[in-house]
Amino acid sequence: MIKLSDVGFSYKGKEKILKNINFNIKEGECIAVIGKNGSGKSTLARLIAGIDVPTQGNIMIDEIDTSNKNDFMQLRKKIGIVFQNPENQIIFGKVHDDIAFSLKNLKLDNIEDRIQSALEKTQMLEYKNRDAFELSMGQKQRITIAGVLAVGTKYIILDEPTSMIDPKGKEEIYKIVSNLKRDGHTVIYITNVIDEILMADRIIILDNGEIVHSFNKEKIFENIEKIEQCDVKIPTIVNTILELRKVGIQIEPEKWTMEELVSKIVQVCKK
Secondary structure, X not given: OEEEEEEEEOOOOOOOOEEEEEEEEOOXXXXXXXXXXXXXXXXXXXXXXXXXXXXXXXXEEOOEEOOOHHHHHHHHHHEEEEOOOHHHOOOOOEHHHHHHHHHHHOOOOOHHHHHHHHHHHOOOHHHOOOEHHHOOHHHHHHXXXXXXXXXOOOEEEEEOOOOOOOHHHHHHHHHHHHHHHHOOOEEEEEOOXXXXXXXXXXXXXXXXXXXEEEEEHHHHHHHHHHHHOOOOOOOHHHHHHHHHHHOOOOOOOOOOOHHHHHHHHHHHHHO
């Protein structure tokens, strides 16, 4: 479990970026953290990943306090982060060598098996011996995700991972995240993209460095205004369900896809 207790953060001599952050993330949960630009989303991601250290409170990743420098290597084996720009995380040209580098630093065994498995999970095995810098942005992002998976982390933070990727590349990332959820990984998704928000089990809204709302996805219809205040466009599927409810047609989504919605509408019409 990930536990944040009274977490605050500020750079020396500057106003607090985050304050009074308290929440837990259970194993296997997918959390979407949303908010306007400057609300503190990416700072929160870096703190949970242990890249930055809280100036107030503490963050526990299972039994590890992220502030304890002596546990840094163990922390890296538990939690990984993927940033917006994959080029900032790729060090070596060859895909294989780039993934192997962090595995060797962490003194992990079965390196070749780990690389093979991670590339298979991200559908990038055929690029194993390619120059990573020659790949598309979407492919590069899948390589950075593979690098995290190869370590064997059970907690994965995705900090707006599709913001620099074309629509086809985004779909590939969504498939990977769906499979991660299926396989029991815990995912913290920093995003304002509605398709990504709908993949989450729980939604946390940040405003001015504080958590102002937190609700399960099933409560999304009761929190439309709060989401819109984050400059997030409400998706067609949600608007459609709301319109159907106005005329007495109750549909409760499970998979949150248009295909599922159409199927349920057909079922209603047949009755």
